[in-house]
Amino acid sequence: MDIAQLIDEVIAREGGYNNHPADRGGPTRWGITQSVARANGYAGDMRALPRATAEAIYRRLYWDAPKFSFVAEIAPDVSAELFDTGVNMGVAVAGQFLQRALNALNRNERDYPDLKVDGAVGAKSLAALGAYRKVRGAAGETVLLKAIEALQGERYIALAERRPANEAFLYGWLANRIG
Structure with a gap:
């Protein structure tokens, strides 16, 4: 699945304009909060945020900047989960989930060294992911995905x-964001 499809899925899940009283994010459109829109140059009414602006923000902030596009070259399903988790919880949290799961699955550093859990997906995280895939194969991606989703569900x-x-959001989070 490519990033355009992932963005389409997030926008379909997030819907149009929303300003739920329990949501600390305040007014949102296409899942983009007002503060994120403002930080990315949009100054208009959130009800009128263009979809193309939201798509560009998703691609830049939640795919390219955190290097999830590089994860996609090694483990496409994991990259899709990181993108979705990053949108909902922040890209650093998504990166930490990946790093924690890889650390727990490295068989006491027999397969690759432990990673610093800082949320930044860089060369070491990508190398560990590549080593993990080499040792565990395609089935390993499924197990890694389950580990990331377990961390997400617990959070x-x-x-x-x-x-x-x-609690107003918990059912939807679990229904729409986990497995």
């Missing part, structure tokens, strides 16, 4: 536990 539940207003 959603913790968010709802810490802030009861997030």
